Amino acid sequence: MSFGPFLLLALMEGLVSAAVLALMASGLSLVFGVMRVVNVAHGAFFMTGAVLAWFVAGHVPGPPVWGWLAALVVVPPMVGLMAAAVDTLVLKRLEYEPEAVIVATIGLLYILEQAALIGFGPDARPVAAPFSLRLQLPWFGYSGYKLFVVAAAGLVLLALWLVMTRTRFGLVMRATQVDRTTARAFGINVDRVYAGTFGLGAALAAVAAVLVVPTTQVHYLMGGDPLLLSFITVIIGGLGSLRGTLVAALIIGLSDGVISMFWAPTLSKIIATLLVALVLVFRPQGLFGAKA
Amino acid sequence: MKAWLFHLVALAGLAVLAAVLPAYHANNLARVLVLAVYATGYNLAFGYTGMLSLGHALFFGAGMFGAALPVTLWGWGGVPVLALGMLAGGVVAGAVGLLALRTKGVSFMIVTLMFAQAGYLTLIWFNAVTGGDQGLVLPGAARRVLGIDLTQDAPRLWLALGIYAVALLLAVALVRSRFGRIMLAMRENEERSRMLGYNPYAVKLKVLVVSGLYAGLAGAAYGLFFGYAGAGFATVQYSILPMLYSLLGGAGTALGPLIGAAAMFWLIDFVSSLTNAYLMLVGVALIVLVLFAPRGILGFVRERWLPWLP
Numbered sequence: 001m002s003f004g005p006f007l008l009l010a011l012m013e014g015l016v017s018a019a020v021l022a023l024m025a026s027g028l029s030l031v032f033g034v035m036r037v038v039n040v041a042h043g044a045f046f047m048t049g050a051v052l053a054w055f056v057a058g059h060v061p062g063p064p065v066w067g068w069l070a071a072l073v074v075v076p077p078m079v080g081l082m083a084a085a086v087d088t089l090v091l092k093r094l095e096y097e098p099e100a101v102i103v104a105t106i107g108l109l110y111i112l113e114q115a116a117l118i119g120f121g122p123d124a125r126p127v128a129a130p131f132s133l134r135l136q137l138p139w140f141g142y143s144g145y146k147l148f149v150v151a152a153a154g155l156v157l158l159a160l161w162l163v164m165t166r167t168r169f170g171l172v173m174r175a176t177q178v179d180r181t182t183a184r185a186f187g188i189n190v191d192r193v194y195a196g197t198f199g200l201g202a203a204l205a206a207v208a209a210v211l212v213v214p215t216t217q218v219h220y221l222m223g224g225d226p227l228l229l230s231f232i233t234v235i236i237g238g239l240g241s242l243r244g245t246l247v248a249a250l251i252i253g254l255s256d257g258v259i260s261m262f263w264a265p266t267l268s269k270i271i272a273t274l275l276v277a278l279v280l281v282f283r284p285q286g287l288f289g290a291k292a
Numbered sequence: 293m294k295a296w297l298f299h300l301v302a303l304a305g306l307a308v309l310a311a312v313l314p315a316y317h318a319n320n321l322a323r324v325l326v327l328a329v330y331a332t333g334y335n336l337a338f339g340y341t342g343m344l345s346l347g348h349a350l351f352f353g354a355g356m357f358g359a360a361l362p363v364t365l366w367g368w369g370g371v372p373v374l375a376l377g378m379l380a381g382g383v384v385a386g387a388v389g390l391l392a393l394r395t396k397g398v399s400f401m402i403v404t405l406m407f408a409q410a411g412y413l414t415l416i417w418f419n420a421v422t423g424g425d426q427g428l429v430l431p432g433a434a435r436r437v438l439g440i441d442l443t444q445d446a447p448r449l450w451l452a453l454g455i456y457a458v459a460l461l462l463a464v465a466l467v468r469s470r471f472g473r474i475m476l477a478m479r480e481n482e483e484r485s486r487m488l489g490y491n492p493y494a495v496k497l498k499v500l501v502v503s504g505l506y507a508g509l510a511g512a513a514y515g516l517f518f519g520y521a522g523a524g525f526a527t528v529q530y531s532i533l534p535m536l537y538s539l540l541g542g543a544g545t546a547l548g549p550l551i552g553a554a555a556m557f558w559l560i561d562f563v564s565s566l567t568n569a570y571l572m573l574v575g576v577a578l579i580v581l582v583l584f585a586p587r588g589i590l591g592f593v594r595e596r597w598l599p600w601l602p
Contacts, residue, residue: 038398093583098398099344103539103582106532110575117569228409231402270413277406280399281391 005139006261014257016146016215019153020208022249024226025233026160027204029245032234034177034197037096040105041086042205043227044112047220049079049206051120054127054218064128071127072210076203083202084195091198092191109223116220129214149211156207157246164242173197228269229256232276238286248287295602299464302547303457310449318449324550324557325452326514327537329459331549333506334534339543340467341499342479344397346531347388347404350411351504353526355381355511357415360428360521365421369434374512381508382501384411389500393493396482408531415523427522435516448517455513456550459506464546466502467602475499479544507534536574539581542590546602551589 028042052075057067086108094100133144164170176183176193184190208226216222233252237244252272259268279287306325313321330352337343358380362368368376392403415422422428435442442448466472474495477485482492515521524530533556534549541552556577564570581588587595594601 038402090579090583099401100582100586102344102398102401103535104579107575107578107582110571110578112575114569114572114575118567118572122568231406235402264417266413266417270410270417273406273410273413277391277403277410280403280406281394284395284399 005137007258008137009140009142010258010261011254012142012146012257013261014254015150016253017257018250018253019150020212021226021229021233021253022157022246023153023208023211024205025230025237025245025249026157026242027201027208028230029234029237029242030160030204031198031201033242034173035091035096035194037091037098037101038105039198039201040102040227041108041112042201042230043223043225044109045079045083045202045223046205046209046226047116047223048082048112049075049209050127050213050218050222051116051220052078052206053210053213054120054125057127065130068127068130068210068214072207075210076206079206080199080203084199087195087198088191092194096194113220113223120218120220122220124217124219126217127213143215146215149215152211153208156204160204161242169196228273232272235276235280236287241286244286294600295464295468298598298601299460299547303453303460306453306456310453315445319445320557320561321554322445322449322452322517323514324554325449325456326510326517327533327557328550328553329456329513330507330510331534331537331541331553332456332459332463332546333503333510335538335543335545335549336463336466336475336506337499337503338535339538339545339548340472340479341475341496342482343496343500344401344535345404345500345503346401346528346535347392347408348503348507348534349526349528349530350388350404350408351381351385351507352511352514352530353411353415353523354384354504355508356515356521356525357422357511358508359512360430360515361421363430363434363516364428367434370437373434374437374509374516377512377515378505378509381511382505385504385507386497386501389497389504393496393500405528405531408526408528412523412526412528415526419523422523423521425523427520427524430515430519430521432519435519437516442517443519452513452517455509459509460546460550464602467546471495471498472602476544532574532578536578536581539586539588540577542588542592542594543586545588545590545594548588548590555589 024042024046028039031037031039053071056071056074057064060067060070090104091101094104129145131145135142135144135147164174172183172188172193175186175188176190180190229252233248234245236252237246237248256268256272310318310321334345334348337345355377359373359377362373362376388404388407392400392407395403416424419425432443437451440447440451442451467475474485474490477490478492478495486492511525514525537549537552537556539552540555541548541550556574559573560570563573585592590601
């Protein structure tokens, strides 16, 4: 294969990871934007979504597409509800004190990972893809499912954008983000908004998980790398800015695809983490954020 | 005076324990003491000065490899490598602090985490030298300090106790000093202390370097005492552990990190004989502590009975 097609393949792989990353990171960004807390357990929600998807898909008879569809319908609400419960039982009692929330979500991360280790085991397991269409390009064949992942992630993000800008729930969420005290004074149930936001953020991670498991494997430690990458995305894009997060996800996903294809993935991770640290130090509003 | 007496009695109690514990637990105590040196340093930054860092594993790892690499590359050993490890921890902490301390709160936590992650990945990247995930086994010949053979259980325990004793007493002296008061002021209200003419950046940088020296010494000692240095010790888990030890024992108490380290170590030791998912305990402990006992064991004791405890 010559350089051109190679680059095309790298870009396509990068686009797939960008799509998944955008879903994950928008969940993290949403939670940070509205609640001003960092959810360290976000990767663990992703992993929980994947494990549950494996579980659900394995219990639905018939062709793999039914199991996968069932997972897509059932798993995100399950993970969302679990996260909302965590918000009510733990985070609310901490009064969303940022550093206490970090410690608590680190604890949650360990609990979810170890619960998966007990219930699911230490092995990596596959989930069957819902369909096995293969797109034949002149130079190489490409999985049609991966392109479907990109389209599906785009649809979910579009839906998220519509919810945020066109619905009452989105309005209430944005109002709480701007000023929680005033929102409360206007009769908004801020506790419920927070629980809903935290649940929605986790559900987005779970959607990303259900979409991605047919292309990778389910493992109880699979949440670590996506968590780090979403951190990076959210910070480069500007903490709490959804649009910046999308742009950053695209850049990071594509460059990760290209760099990992042509150079070593470890090196690309070193560069990315250092870049993030420096962005936070010198441009805390993110590369694309307008204001602090 | 009371405070000094309290800590000297505690150290005497440890010496008695070191003399009477059976071999298995004596060996564990040596590990706990080294980890307690690390956590005591972490607590200076976190408990006393209010810096929530998730990057201390980098300083611990810098100490460990700062000691281990001279051993494997040039055949050094003994006190010079311990000192070199300690210095490496301090220097790395200073370098990270120069940049990271321009941020605070959650951003500081993420910046330190990212630097530590980059450091860990760098250790993996240079796996030809560092051994990567496999790590380095240190030869017995290098594991002698001041004529003490660290491959033997008893001498190792006594040296660990000695290092911890010095680390603890220095920490007590530091937090009881004038500078210690300024550290507390940074934790309680940074803006107000700035208004009073203190420079938060400079104060926090100094504390972070001291904390890094502690972490570096602990990392070097851990490598030398137990004969192994691995990149696994630079993962984020080793930043979370000293935080957990401090929270459990009492953030902002001098003896707290040791109590937290001991309690957690023996709890995990017990639970891991029942299940391989023993880290679940770490998660539960973190949430329970932050929800119901944010002051930790010694913090509770101080609040109830011993208000003079540093």
